[in-house]
Amino acid sequence: MRPNIRYAPVDRRSHPPMIHPPYRSTTHRGPTRPLVPIPQTLTELTGPIYGHDAIGELDHDLTRNAAKNGEPIGERILVAGRVLDEHGRPVPHTLIEIWQANAAGRYIHRRDQHHAPIDPNFHGAGRCLTDEDGWYRFITIRPGPYPWQNHANAWRPPHIHFSLFGPAFVTRLITQMYFPGDPLLDHDPIFQAVPAFARERLIARFDLDLTQPEFATGYRFDIILRGPAETPMEDGR
């Protein structure tokens, strides 16, 4: 924990509502009563800490961490960015977990029945720690779109799921990263559940500087977590 810090509130204007009827399962799963405000105590200001011992050598490289007899099929990409708080300060040494479909739009999950091929060399899960400047970097395969049962002819836009802890239990964030220029975004009720002004925060941007010649195209996705409620004092100021 960071002693003596209280976190700014969840900015509910930037987040989706609990119930968004076009995303059907929210109607019987989203809570209907107002959240009960409580103060942040030691319970909320602490949180799980993971170090390098929690991370395997290949955990950040989804093109290699499940390879059995070759490389996964698909478009190799680099996904990188910084985890920052609302003041733009890096969130160092924090765990990021990701998971995604393969290039054909198939998850490894037992309940995924989409009749697209499983890739024997791709598992689709990874994790890494941010460095001291909040940077993270994954190597993966661009995921494909896949159909779901929400409404007639429903397709999820290609996306990568992100799970982050941040410095405290209250800074937890679970989100999805999307790709620029994707026509499916206009039709996706999960993405569209986010207020219009904040949707672009979920879209990675193509980044030629991240792109590695003769290897992989690069996408930049920065993640902003709840920050301290007051601008912290810089040391020595």
Place this chain on the structure above:
Amino acid sequence: MTRRLGQTPSQTVGPYFAYALTPESYGYRGIATNRLVRPETPGEHIVLEGRVLDGAGQPVEDALVEIWQADARGRYADAPDGGQADFLGFARCGTDGEGRFRFETVKPGPVPGPDGRPMAPHIAVCLTARGLLNHLFTRIYFDDEAEANAADPILQKVPEDRRHTLIARREARGEAVIYRFDIHLQGQAETVFFEV
């Protein structure tokens, strides 16, 4: 006053998180399981179990329940004195086809509240699922701590007629101490979720 960066919006965890977040059965090592204790871990060993139910009373078969708690002496691994804590204090369980989850842990000790006085023993919960666009925070208290619960500063923020939704019920089953805690996402018994 500097301009703040906008928070990254939340999105649902979706139905397919298991191979990343609770992946033991997929042959991938996870960062947490549903077991916080080893035989030698100090404190009263308990099993915490329950179900996650939707507004129609149907089991939520693809929820992720995460818990964060102090050890039996009331120390969080991440607190200034946490180097002494008996365990990490974080565990995860995906619900099964009946919406059930189960944790093996210890009953936590009391930790200081906002005014420095101890809060009643409790376990923090972060809940997410397909159909939840935002994760939800709640707390689990214990029904055999009536006196401490009555004085707890957080429970006092909760309307009295809804406090029961935060209290696990102790059951003895053979040798094991079981605390039962169901989570209702909607309905008459909708669990209290926090803005914190």
